[in-house]
Amino acid sequence: MQKLTLNNNLQFLTLLTWSEVFPSMNLVSSTRAWCPYCYQEQLTRNHIVYESLAWSLDIIKVCSYHKQRLHHNCHHCHQTNYALAWRSRPGYCSKCLKWLGLPFEAQPSESKSSTEDELKFEIWTAITVGDLLAKSPYLTFEPFKENMAKSLCAYVNKVADGNIAAFARQLQIPRNTVWLWCKGRNLPSIKALLHICYCLKVSLLNFLTLEEDLVNSPPTLRIPVPQIKSSRQKSIKRFDADKVKQNIEAILESDEYPAPSMEEVARRLKCDRRTIFRYFPDLCHAISARYLKGRKARFEHNIEQSCEEIRQITQKLWNQGIYPSEKRVSEQMTMPGNLRYPKVRLALQEVQCQFK
Ligand SMILES: [Zn+2]
Ligand SMILES: [Zn+2]
Structure with missing residues (x-):
């Protein structure tokens, strides 16, 4: 580009x-x-x-x-x-x-x-x-992963005297989550990061560059703390292994079309996908394999349909005495994006040859 x-x-x-x-x-x-x-x-x-x-x-x-x-x-x-x-x-x-x-x-x-x-939080964000x-083009430093942990630790020191648990409590974030962030083992999502910066009354850029005068600025937090709801937190509940197993087996036995992905199954069961996988790796593999097979078949069918459509459109254009250029054909296709696949492209080239 x-x-x-x-x-x-x-x-x-x-x-x-x-x-x-x-x-x-x-x-x-x-x-x-x-x-x-x-x-x-x-x-x-x-x-x-x-x-x-x-x-x-x-x-x-x-x-x-x-x-x-x-x-x-x-x-x-x-x-x-x-x-x-x-x-x-x-x-x-x-x-x-x-x-x-x-x-x-x-x-x-x-x-x-x-x-x-x-609204106040949304506008600030x-x-x-x-x-x-x-300011991205004018940075004087390279934003590395390590900066995140360094910044967080600096603010934990400032706001809670280095006590991660106290810091987490004040910001209403699970303690283990903050601990993993501070150790550089996980990265906070941008959403979580913005909540932290908002509470700390520091701009996102100043947080990441640690340019804010950490010592002189007031160590007070902005209250009320906006809630961080992550999809993982929402799904924390007791895991009923028997029920989950029964449900997955029922899905595998059904001839549901299109076959659901593991992500979809987890959503239906309101469970975390990784938890299900930990308990039933084989069942999860079976669900994924069936989903991929179905998706491949649908894709091939889709490609066939586009090829057929191209033949019909070019015939129509031919009857009107118009050359079937890519632009003209794509304008009438249901899924013009399919022209990026070699097979569909070849179908168009083949019919175009007949017009020369
Ligand atoms: Zn505007
Ligand atoms: Zn419109």
């Missing part, structure tokens, strides 16, 4: 700078989010219309500039967008292709209700993450 664009700083359009310190799980949102007022301002001020990197993070709920919730649904067709889609274009819906900007005066009355404390991303 850098060669093609003659730009050598494209990594700052991504989270690569922070890849060592932010675990990738649940980091990036699965759907596109945007601030319609930012789009509109970019357009009316003749600026380049672009997607803010912060909007792609799952933790970011509001625009730091307009203090309004980010949108996830197009206000024309009400559909969600993928982060990258066929015909993606900054500022436009990839489903109906219409403009996503809105004048700031046109704020819709439906705003998802956050409590005042939640958007500002501190935005600041971190904006």
